[in-house]
Amino acid sequence: MVNTKVQLSSLTLDNPVIPASGTFGFGYEFAELYDINVLGSFSFKGTTKEPRFGNPTPRIAECPEGLINSVGLQNPGIHAVIAEELPKLAKCFHKPVIANISGFSVDEYAYCCELIDKEPQVGLIEVNVSCPNVHNGGMAFGTDAVAAAEVTRAVKAVTTKPVYIKLSPNVTDIVSIAKACEEAGADGISMINTLLGMRIDLNRKKPIIANKMGGFSGPAIFPVALRMVYQVYEAVNIPIIGMGGVSSADDVIEMMLAGATAVQVGAANLIDPFAAKKIVEDLPRAMEQYHISSLKDIIGGAH
Amino acid sequence: MVKQSYFTILSQRQLTSAMYEMVLEGDTSALAAPGQFVNLKLEGFYLRRPISVCTYDSKTMTLLYKVVGKGTAYMATLPAGTKLDILTGLGNGYDTSLSGDRPILCGGGAGVPPMYELAKVLIAEGKHPAVLLGFNTKEEIFYEEEFKALGADVYVATADGSYGTKGFVTHLLDLVKGYTYSYSCGPEPMLKAVYDATNTSGQFSFEERMGCGFGACMGCSCKTKYGNKRICKDGPVLAKEEIIW
Numbered sequence: 340m341v342n343t344k345v346q347l348s349s350l351t352l353d354n355p356v357i358p359a360s361g362t363f364g365f366g367y368e369f370a371e372l373y374d375i376n377v378l379g380s381f382s383f384k385g386t387t388k389e390p391r392f393g394n395p396t397p398r399i400a401e402c403p404e405g406l407i408n409s410v411g412l413q414n415p416g417i418h419a420v421i422a423e424e425l426p427k428l429a430k431c432f433h434k435p436v437i438a439n440i441s442g443f444s445v446d447e448y449a450y451c452c453e454l455i456d457k458e459p460q461v462g463l464i465e466v467n468v469s470c471p472n473v474h475n476g477g478m479a480f481g482t483d484a485v486a487a488a489e490v491t492r493a494v495k496a497v498t499t500k501p502v503y504i505k506l507s508p509n510v511t512d513i514v515s516i517a518k519a520c521e522e523a524g525a526d527g528i529s530m531i532n533t534l535l536g537m538r539i540d541l542n543r544k545k546p547i548i549a550n551k552m553g554g555f556s557g558p559a560i561f562p563v564a565l566r567m568v569y570q571v572y573e574a575v576n577i578p579i580i581g582m583g584g585v586s587s588a589d590d591v592i593e594m595m596l597a598g599a600t601a602v603q604v605g606a607a608n609l610i611d612p613f614a615a616k617k618i619v620e621d622l623p624r625a626m627e628q629y630h631i632s633s634l635k636d637i638i639g640g641a642h
Numbered sequence: 643m644v645k646q647s648y649f650t651i652l653s654q655r656q657l658t659s660a661m662y663e664m665v666l667e668g669d670t671s672a673l674a675a676p677g678q679f680v681n682l683k684l685e686g687f688y689l690r691r692p693i694s695v696c697t698y699d700s701k702t703m704t705l706l707y708k709v710v711g712k713g714t715a716y717m718a719t720l721p722a723g724t725k726l727d728i729l730t731g732l733g734n735g736y737d738t739s740l741s742g743d744r745p746i747l748c749g750g751g752a753g754v755p756p757m758y759e760l761a762k763v764l765i766a767e768g769k770h771p772a773v774l775l776g777f778n779t780k781e782e783i784f785y786e787e788e789f790k791a792l793g794a795d796v797y798v799a800t801a802d803g804s805y806g807t808k809g810f811v812t813h814l815l816d817l818v819k820g821y822t823y824s825y826s827c828g829p830e831p832m833l834k835a836v837y838d839a840t841n842t843s844g845q846f847s848f849e850e851r852m853g854c855g856f857g858a859c860m861g862c863s864c865k866t867k868y869g870n871k872r873i874c875k876d877g878p879v880l881a882k883e884e885i886i887w
């Protein structure tokens with residue numbers, strides 16, 4: 340018998356497989372297809388203070404081994420998430436869920452995190468700091484160490500549950516930002532969000548995405564994500580949730596060897612709605628193949 | 643209810659220079675209404691390709707697709723016997739209960755295919771649909787005979803006047819007296835023209851670029867009078883009353 344349990348701060352997961360925010364909605368589409376309680380947990384759709392429609396369409400573009408999305412945080416707003424989505428989710432998911440929170444100001448982050456922290460279903464808060472910061476000259480929180488630390492401190496001050504800061508890869512030095520979040524009190528790091536990308540329609544000779552650019556993810560970004568997790572693992576002493584292109588049990592093991600304690604699966608869920616379940620089911624086979632008896636023993640094993 | 647399964651290509655037939663008919667064998671149990679679509683995984687392409695179900699029975703499903711890019715061009719090369727990973731049962735489809743006795747079915751170009759199953763169902767329900775088809779040229783016309791064989795009244799318009807009435811599907815409206823309802827699928831300008839030209843209620847099928855096709859990614863959202871909807875899950879068919887252009 341192999342042991343797939345891992346520990347994310349106060350949260351014990353049956354396995355490290357977690358569908359990533361924005362690729363799993365609030366769970367129900369998938370609960371119709373399989374019992375989502377086989378998952379370690381899942382991270383729900385990025386939630387903001389106000390309801391958002393997001394960006395104009397088209398907001399999806401295909402790429403070799405991946406896709407670009409410019410959904411732009413479409414969500415019903417924190418109050419509707421608490422009043423409507425979480426009660427619906429309670430019927431099909433009985434494990435602690437990861438709350439993914441976004442904001443456009445430090446106050447908004449704190450406001451949403453304080454509210455969601457009180458929800459018993461929520462086991463961990465994942466703070467997405469890769470949105471444009473309207474109060475900071477248009478710069479993203481996640482691309483500036485000082486701003487990322489400021490959000491971390493503000494959220495930590497109003498919450499009791501583990502707070503993981505989700506970092507943007509669109510920076511020159513992700514390590515310094517991760518360290519700034521750790522110093523500001525983050526319980527963990529979640530990484531990576533999508534890489535800024537673009538496609539042009541050759542017939543129209545204009546960008547495919549209405550917003551011109553969007554976030555690139557999928558198997559194509561796996562080596563970049565893996566490298567960043569490896570670098571951040573060397574620099575911080577808090578757990579890392581690794582993601583970016585993970586599509587198989589082998590990818591999960593590779594990401595954990597680089598330093599991830601748990602692993603998120605994003606784009607793969609969109610291509611194959613059973614992807615996360617298949618990865619969970621294939622993990623014991625992969626562990627035996629690579630002579631791993633307990634997954635938690637391999638975290639950072641490549642260093 | 644979404645289903646993932648493998649289908650085997652039984653046959654492929656070229657209908658016009660760009661339109662192909664693919665007949666597949668597999669588990670069609672998830673198909674529930676005309677106007678639904680399937681999402682095909684193609685070797686070498688990351689995203690699936692959404693294609694409407696043209697018609698189906700207990701074992702087979704027919705898709706009509708236009709070659710417009712690399713994925714559909716690759717589909718056209720696949721020989722009989724090829725196995726394809728397909729998500730079926732996607733989208734809401736058309737509601738035939740609202741049609742009245744004399745609905746018009748407006749199909750434009752690559753939007754014609756779902757009208758076939760719809761006409762079949764309406765006729766089986768004892769109704770008398772009039773099928774209005776719009777194409778660019780005579781060479782691009784397909785399935786006219788197949789629609790007639792169902793027993794539907796068929797009217798064709800071509801933009802260049804090389805066959806049937808010169809103009810668009812909306813130019814065929816005058817030929818149908820006392821229609822009770824409209825069903826449409828085609829390019830957005832055609833949908834808008836039908837929406838404006840018809841004096842009855844109706845249902846309109848929309849297209850959008852999709853990440854997943856089953857409601858998970860919010861890639862295909864649109865605004866309606868009844869709130870935000872996902873074309874793939876809450877659509878692709880929207881009621882006339884809720885559409886915001």
Ligand SMILES: Cc1cc2nc3c(=O)[nH]c(=O)nc-3n(C[C@H](O)[C@H](O)[C@H](O)COP(=O)(O)OP(=O)(O)OC[C@H]3O[C@@H](n4cnc5c(N)ncnc54)[C@H](O)[C@@H]3O)c2cc1C
Nearest residue numbers: 401689692693694706707708711712713714752849850851
């Ligand atoms: C609900 C629905 C039903 C459809 N039914 C049919 C049908 O019955 N017959 C038919 O010929 N076509 C249909 N289409 C359009 C068909 O999906 C596209 O023509 C096809 O995806 C193009 O793929 P490609 O690789 O050849 O083109 P490329 O341009 O190379 O494709 C690149 C990417 O853009 C997407 N894309 C390109 N055009 C469209 C489009 N019009 N709509 C959505 N995504 C697009 C592709 O899926 C792919 O992800 C339907 C679309 C939708 C949304």
Ligand SMILES: Cc1cc2nc3c(=O)[nH]c(=O)nc-3n(C[C@H](O)[C@H](O)[C@H](O)COP(=O)(O)O)c2cc1C
Nearest residue numbers: 359360361385408467531532556557583584605606
């Ligand atoms: C369609 C889509 C929507 C996403 N929405 C969010 C979001 O709301 N919040 C967030 O933190 N990340 C979001 N992401 C990023 C993913 O959670 C993940 O970090 C990224 O896609 C990398 O993983 P992947 O390569 O496995 O997709 C989204 C990704 C996709 C593809």
Ligand code: FES
Nearest residue numbers: 853855859860874
């Ligand atoms: S394509 Fe993913 S929600 Fe519609």
